[in-house]
Amino acid sequence: MGKAIYPGSFDPVTFGHFDMIKRSAAIMDELIVGVLNNSAKNSLFSVDERVSMLKELTKDIPNVTVDSFDGLLVDYMKKSGATIIVRGLRAVTDFEYELQIAQTNHVEYPEAETIFLTTNLKYSYLSSSIVREFAAYGGDISNFVPPQFIDRIYEKYNIKK
Template sequence: MRALYPGSFDPLTLGHLDLIERASSLFEGVVVAVLRNPLKTPAFSLEQRLHQIRQATGHLQGVEVGSFEGLTVSFAQQQRTEVILRGLRAMSDFEYELQIAHTNKSLAPDVETLFLATAVHHSFLSSSVVREVARFGGDVSHLVPTGVADDLTRLFNRMNSSQNRNG
């Protein structure tokens, strides 16, 4: 059985990576799929996010990395995955994720949604929190894979030096 783990991954966190690692031991294959959302302006380009995920998951068997736009459930069917994997950090995540799971089930009855609880030590972690910490010069090395931490440092150093020149 194959699973799809969709998200924006902007950036990939150690919480995301923990779910991918756990899923790789539960399923024959895991497709990690980055959503291309034209309504959002991500910190990292699609290509950068795909590279970051490939770099962080290179040690795992059966993990594929790709991107999609449109409905997640349509991409799940296209990829022949039977399960959409979602991580839950708190009860507030559950309400939103349950609504999406029911919507997906109404669109594709053959695709299941599986929720995995985030590891306790990653339960506070989100991509937006990581971006904020990095934006203000905080150490994110314990929140994201090494390559991602380096990319965040470069990104915000570049942005801060540009603002200092213009401001």
């Protein structure tokens, strides 16, 4: 179906993100997981750490690569040769925002098409923000993130589990 990019901050990567990656990879010829380097955000993990975690998570999916980018997604798409953007929708409120972004991207890069995948119901509530908030207070995040990342997340908050 072409070369796609699934962009995001992935700070940290969640089971919801991983579900979207696996499902997208199953329908795309190539999938780039694009980690946005947004210097305006105060991220929990560095871009390099997020890229590393995603590479670790996707190492067994042959048509997935992980990369980081700065600036506009459409500029990165032109550089990488991707023409499809994959976005996940959790709720109607996501759609309103994502539709505006998709239309703007299409205006700036007419070759860009956005496909929306609805999230798996068991992850429809999940966001990286929720994970960060639970982790900051020492809450159990085992239902939210892959097990190999739990200790790394707690370490960022100086919490020993």
